[in-house]
Structure formats: structure tokens, C-alpha cells
Amino acid sequence: MTKVDFYILPSADPSARLDFACKLTEKAWRMGHRIYLHCSDAAQRDDLDARLWAFKGESFVPHGPAESEPQGLIVLGLGDDCGQHQDLLVNLDLKVPVFAKQFARVAEVVVEDPTIRSAARESFRFYREQGYSLQDHRLQRL
Template sequence: ESFVPHGPAESEPEGQVVLGLAESCGDHQDLLINLDLKVPAFAKAFARVAEVVVEDPAIRQAARESFRFYREQGYPLQDHRLQRL
């Protein structure tokens, strides 16, 4: 419910929230919050990856495929189930 300052990955200094809309992650490599239905090619450059999964069947199927990819790549996997309000 509040604004988070952000900008494009290509122009933001390190330590900022950046939006990556290109095929590269730039110099940012700590946490990727992937909002796409597929794993981006540059995901392996990040120390951590988070994906938001909702109950939509298409999104859940894409998340299952992403989960398999991350498991095959050796990422330590952990899920967090949030309660509906």
C-alpha cells in the first residue's frame, strides 16, 4: 500500500530496487523477484530467486516448471505459504 522507489536496471545505482525489463540483469545479482511465467536466462547470475505463485491454473503450472528448473540447477528450494485474509 505504499510506493517503493524503483527504476530501470540499466540506470539505477547498486542497492536500489530495480525493474529489469531487458535480457540482462545488469550489475544486480542479489535477489531476483521473477514475475514472468518463465525463468529468465540471467536467473543463474542471482544469489537468490523468488517467485510469486497465485491460484490461477496457468500460473501454477508455470511455477511447477520453474521449480523443476531451479531444482535441476541446484538452487536450495523453500516455499512460503501465505494465508488468505
């Protein structure tokens, strides 16, 4: 059964989600996980791509878009097809992707922005109704 972790950040800034996704991705990658970062649109994916290149000067997180790196260790994708990925899904969209159930773990990143918070509540209800194992992590600082 898929385990879903909600990371609740102490910020109202939507861009904090992308910064946290970079940190989470680096940590998971260093632990040997394959990560699929699901973005809401191409602009968000491009922003996340730029942040992954620059978020930490001393580290390198190998990643690429799903179109050119479909089986890569860290893939940034859109739409309803995540290919063969099934380890860790970092969902940055405001809705639960149709393929979420094929992953061992799902990370939902939440900030205090009303739109994002409301979408996260809907996602939490969906996951709970589907019987997923849920955990929330209220971070005190970024």
C-alpha cells in the same frame, strides 16, 4: 548456490502477485538488499511501477526502470540483461530468466491462476534439476 523461495499466495487474482511483490520488495529493501524485479513485459513493469508508488501511503520505496536506474537499489527490468545485479531477484515473468543463477536469492510469486501455477511448476522443476536450494512458503493471507 542460489536459494529460490516460492511464495504461494491464497488468491487466484494475478494482480495479487504484484501487490505481494511490492510488500516483499519493501521488506527486502529495508533489510539492506538490492532488488531486481524481472517483469514479463512493459505493461507489467508499468503496472508494478505504479503499485510501488501507491501501495503504502506512509512509505517510499525508491525504484526505477533498468534503462534509467541500472545500478539502483530497486530496479524494474525486462529481457535477458539484469546488469550487475546479484542480490535478490523477484521474478514476475512466467519463465526462469537466463541470469537467475547470478543472484544470491530468487523469489517466485505464485497465485492459483492455472497459467501461473503451471509455469511455476515448470520453474520449480528447472531449479530442482539445476541443483538450486528450494523453499516454498504457503501464505494463509495477503
